[in-house]
Amino acid sequence: MDGDTTQADSGLGTDFDDDFDPLIGKLDPALPSERYLDRELSWLAFNQRVLELAEDPTLPVLERANFLAIFASNLDEFFMVRVAGLKRRILTGLAVPTNVGRAPQDVLTDISTHAHALQARHALAFHDLVRPAMAEAGIDVVDWQSLNDADRRSLRTYFSNQIFPVLMPLAVDPAHPFPYISGLSLNLAVRVRNSKTGKQEFARLKVPPMLPRFVRVDRTESPDSIRYIALEDLIANQLGDLFPGMEILEHHVFRVTRNEDVEIDEDETENLIKALEKELLRRRFGPPIRLEVTEDMDEVTLDLLVRELDVTEQEVYHLPAPLDLGGLFSLRIDRPELHYAKHVPTTSVQLLPGEPNAEPDIFTSIAQRDILLHHPYESFATSVQAFLEQAAADPNVLAIKQTLYRTSGDSPIVDALIAAADAGKQVLALVEIKARFDEQANITWARKLEKAGVHVVYGLVGLKTHCKLALVVRYEKGVLRHYSHVGTGNYNPKTSRIYEDLGLLTADAQVGKDLTRLFNELSGYAIEKKFKRLLVAPLHLRKALLKNIATEMDFALEGKPSGIRIKVNSMVDEDIIDALYRASQAGVPIDIWVRGICSLKPGVVGLSESIRVRSILGRYLEHSRVFSFHNLGDTQLFIGSADMMHRNLDRRVEALIRLIDPAHLSEVDNLFDRAMDERTSSWWLDGNTGQWTRHDRDDNGAPLDDIQNRLMQQISRRKRPSARR
The missing domain is CATH 3.30.870.10 (Endonuclease Chain A)
Known part of the structure; x- marks a missing residue:
């Protein structure tokens, strides 16, 4: 999920390298030719380790459900980037070298074999392990057939008032071509028969993503006994309201994964943001690379989907309902005993004020010695965030320079940079607008910063700026002093609570000089080839x-x-x-x-x-x-x-x-x-x-x-x- 991926925000993501370079290492006769493990299968093995956490009965049950959701989210991104990239290059005739020297089509076949097995195991873990454990704890995911008449009446009322007005059934006939199916959306494939003519018709019904994925069955129950029904299950059992006068023959859930990677030739564009925004629109229409269907789908419906979506048999995944267990993320249940014990990060002892009840002075603390931070055990809010907020408010601070690769939706870091610019300080923000799946968010941040008077740059052509750097220039006793932060993780207060990262706060003059040179290179035309404490x-x-x-x-x-x-x-x-x-x-x-x-x-x-x-x-x-x-x-x-x-x-x-x-x-x-x-x-x-x-x-x-x-x-x-x- 960078760990720098939005999927990784859930707790266990991974980075994807979508570039398929020729082998960098030369074939060394002193080393065996088959000396590397296949990187794609190694990634699937990583996601299997995530799944093993979901299968672990010693972990709190809602954390196990969370690991099931993380597995699903990780796998979605793996298909959208790595599998899509392999397939795209095969179809376009580009060379696709692999680190194990095998034909890319063979690699795709192996991926399919392992992914099918893992998805089946994932579904089994939910149905046979996690779902029963949740039920024992008073949290039950039920289906329509198990409900009594009172439950059904209550849910029909909820459907009529909260769901029905949002639904948009789309017919498929000579006047209505097969509709576009958005990536990762849940859909109902519905076959109906006209009661007057006897003719069979097909319709697609998208499950609205803005509605709760799991609906409370009885909202009057205590928090210690909760029942949920999957939204698509509820909708599927109210199809008569959507197709009045028609006989419902079949209804099944399906889900499509598309190629959603972005490609931009930076050497051929004059405006990177506009080119990226155009490419983001194109991303939505990438070709399908995976079709997930409920295992009870009939052959007629399946054949129609396979034909219209142009997927191969290898790309079809038959799974028990519910599909997309990433929806388990939405189960926000206040049952502390079913989660990990709460952990409140501590403030680094080196950042605590010298006297009780005194205000902390970040600059004084850093000036005394380098401070190594270890998040999330040590608080990001009272260290890195406080460092930037104090810099923004300090009249002796003249300039702030920072890289932003990913940050949270409500970012105090961005707010601090804006406050610093409002206060008349020189502020430079290097915003990496090509951070995968955060492109639109970063474009929004960049424009907000620009409007506030921050100098915004986008790094070097052809290179993503992934380093985590912040530099504060402060006037002290007639001289300028540099205060620096170099970290392993993003300036994201949200993920800092679930990502393990290290960071160094230092007033070392040499580090300040190194960062000054590096920022000059990133924002201007300087070419520095030597640094003292940086690689x-x-x-x-x-x-x-x-x-x-x-x-x-x-x-x-x-x-x-x-x-x-x-x-x-x-x-x-x-x-x-x-x-x-x-x-x-x-x-x-x-x-x-x-x-x-x-x-x-x-x-x-x-x-x-x-x-x-x-x-x-x-x-x-x-x-x-x-x-x-x-x-x-x-x-x-x-x-x-x-x-x-x-x-x-x-x-x-x-x-x-x-x-x-x-x-x-x-x-x-x-x-x-x-x-x-x-x-x-x-x-x-x-x-x-x-x-x-x-x-x-x-x-x-x-x-x-x-x-x-x-x-x-x-x-x-x-x-x-x-x-x-």
Whole structure:
């Protein structure tokens, strides 16, 4: 779902790289040709891990329902981007290289096989596991047939008053061609017979997306005993009102997924926003790539849909009702005991005021020492958001510069930038309007900022600006001082409560100079190729990482201590993987902590024996990116926005910042120790089989340690340091 996807807002999304580059890594005869796991199947394995959380009976039942919804939402985006991209390139005759060297059509076939199995398992998890568990807790999803007469009368009244006026049945006949079916919409396919002529007709009825997906059956019941019926089930049993005088022969639910990716040739357009808006309109009419139908659909109706939508048998998914379990997101039920225990983020102890009841002074705190933030355990609102809000209100602040990749609908960050501009400060906002599925929202933000007097730019042609940067320039005692924030996550107060991210607040002059140069490059024509504490893509991030990996390899070959630790959302890039293989062959111990895709094969004899790969999924989306190199004890440790994917290294502006405070280095090292510990609940990747195995119980059946729960407890108990330098 970036983790930078709107789908990821639900808690467990992933990034999709829709660019199909030729293999970057050259075929090394010293390495086996079949040394990568298929990235598409690896993504499906990631979504299977999400599903395993929904299947886990030890988790609160409404969280399990939420994981079912996340699985569905993730899979929708996978089809809209990755599957659509593969199919588009096959149809247009473009080369589609894959990281496993197989024909793209074979890859599509494998995707279909795995996706069919996963969707069937997903439906089974709802019907056999989660739905009964919800019912035991007093939350029942019922169907029309199970209702008594009183329930039906009540729902008919609700239908007449709240639903019927919104519905728009569309007939299909010589005068009415088959209607356009919007992507991801729920629809009823209805076959009727004219009682006078005996002629059969077909109609499509869209389930209104603005209405509640699940309707309360009896609104007078207590919150501890609630029944819901799916909106489409309710509508399907009132079709006589929509087709009076007609005999209802068949009615079935179906859903179409379309190619909704956006393509813009930036070199051929004079106005990026207008070109993007035009492309967003075109997105709605992308070709269908998946047809989901209820498993009881008759052959006549199915044949009609397949023919009119032009999909193949491989692209049809027969599933038990209800379709689109993403609708479970709408079950907002105030039953705390059925959710994760509430967690209130704590304010970083280094940002607390020196005296009780005193007002916090963000700038004074940052000036004393670098501050490493760990969200959502530490509050985004009282750190990054407060930093920008204080900057906007501070008369000594002269300028604010910031990147915005994704932000929330009601954004205090944007409000702070507008307030700063209103106060006469110089404000620069680099808004990435090409952030997938947030394009329209970002265009809206950009225009709002421009109207307020903010200098808005859109980055560099051909590159997405994905780095997470904020720079405040403040006048202090006759000189200008720079206060900086570099993070791993977006400036989004909403997702900051469910995304795990790291961020650094610093008054380091060198970081300020680095960010000043980088912002000048992004807003003007400056070309800076060297930075002191930053690694920046696409110019030199890849080279720097490869150099650090090679250095560790050289140390190992010399018999010296070595080590590499990497935490990312995705590990796909072949050059990086090959470098890690060579380092492993030299004996470098390597730990990789990955949330989503991993094309690297760990633990393979003669190839990657010293590499371990772990994945951790839970209530929070693991989103931070960390790169740590032992360097003979002088640890080189970076945090930032880049995953190990082609696009991040070669077609995005990314930034990593080096941490230098020994306490920060120790804190991040302890994170890795805990994540890789066999006593921590996690998934382990077997490089020989490509299978992920969940390790959540010890040999005696006792639950293993939940790292996220442990961090919540540990960070909430932190005390202010007795001395501050």
